[in-house]
Amino acid sequence: MKIPNQNPYRCYEKKIEDAGLILSLRKTNNEFTIPYYSAFVLENDERSAISIVDGYGLHPIAEIAATRAVTEAAQSRLTHIHGGRNDIVKRINFYQDNPGFDESKVMKSVRQKITSNSRMTDFYVPNEQALLPESIEALWGLIKGKMASSGLHHCFVYVLSPDDFPFFVLRVVIPFAEFIDIEMKRVGHRFINRFQNNKKSELGINYV
Numbered sequence: 001m002k003i004p005n006q007n008p009y010r011c012y013e014k015k016i017e018d019a020g021l022i023l024s025l026r027k028t029n030n031e032f033t034i035p036y037y038s039a040f041v042l043e044n045d046e047r048s049a050i051s052i053v054d055g056y057g058l059h060p061i062a063e064i065a066a067t068r069a070v071t072e073a074a075q076s077r078l079t080h081i082h083g084g085r086n087d088i089v090k091r092i093n094f095y096q097d098n099p100g101f102d103e104s105k106v107m108k109s110v111r112q113k114i115t116s117n118s119r120m121t122d123f124y125v126p127n128e129q130a131l132l133p134e135s136i137e138a139l140w141g142l143i144k145g146k147m148a149s150s151g152l153h154h155c156f157v158y159v160l161s162p163d164d165f166p167f168f169v170l171r172v173v174i175p176f177a178e179f180i181d182i183e184m185k186r187v188g189h190r191f192i193n194r195f196q197n198n199k200k201s202e203l204g205i206n207y208v
Contacts, residue, residue, distance in 0.1 A: 001025050003123045008063050012070045016041060023073075024114050025066060027121055032146045035062040035128055039069035040114045041077055051107050052114070053077040060142055062128045152177050 003009055009025065016023040022042040030036050036058040043051050055072025059065035079085050095103045133139040147153075152174055161169035 001027060001121055001123055007066075007123060009066050009070070009123075012067070016070075016074070020044065022115070023070065025069065026114070027123070029125075030058075031150050032058075034058055034060055034143075034146055035065040035125075037066045037069040039066070039073040041073045042111060042114070046107055046111055047104065050077060050080045052110060053080060060131060060133070060139060060146075062124055062131075066123075147174070147177075 003025070013023050022044065024040045024042065026038045026040070028036045028038065037056070039055045039057070041053050041055075045051070053073050053076040055069045055074070055076055057065040057068025057070075057072065059068060076085075080088065095101060133142060147155075155172055155174045158171040158173070159168060160171055161167070
């Protein structure tokens with residue numbers, strides 16, 4: 001990716017390279033026309049147990065989207081190191097149960113795609129660099145407009161935090177925009193309790 005030298009991303013890149021690792025940033029065009037980046041932190045040795053970790057960020061301001069992606073990838077690496085992930089054993093079991101897949105070859109192929117320079121793109125696309133909303137309300141209005149243009153006209157906001165909590169903890173559900181995986185726990189105990197006990201915590205929002 002063609003990234004200006006003065007971009008804040010360069011600071012994160014230096015920190016990761018100083019740690020003896022490799023940072024790769026990829027950009028994905030999407031139907032919302034909102035900056036969306038994938039960040040990958042790689043070991044120099046592809047045989048490492050944590051050869052690749054990833055993070056993703058989407059935000060109307062490109063620099064914030066990239067920052068979210070990079071910090072999420074770094075966090076993913078740290079949770080691998082201290083064993084705080086529940087997918088490590090799944091990965092081991094997958095390759096044990098599927099001997100036809102060679103993990104080293106799979107990892108090598110993925111690393112080549114991640115670090116490839118064959119499809120270079122600019123960090124910004126037209127109008128992204130100039131985007132600097134004047135307020136949170138203006139930013140929210142921009143997001144609503146982007147979603148409405150993609151056919152997503154409603155969202156539901158559930159307040160999970162107690163009434164006397166010093167800040168809000170929210171669960172936002174956007175019909176038809178949720179990623180569903182059969183193994184994912186979609187509803188936690190806080191969410192179900194607030195939904196059942198406090199109907200006032202549900203705020204339906206119509207975009208149009």
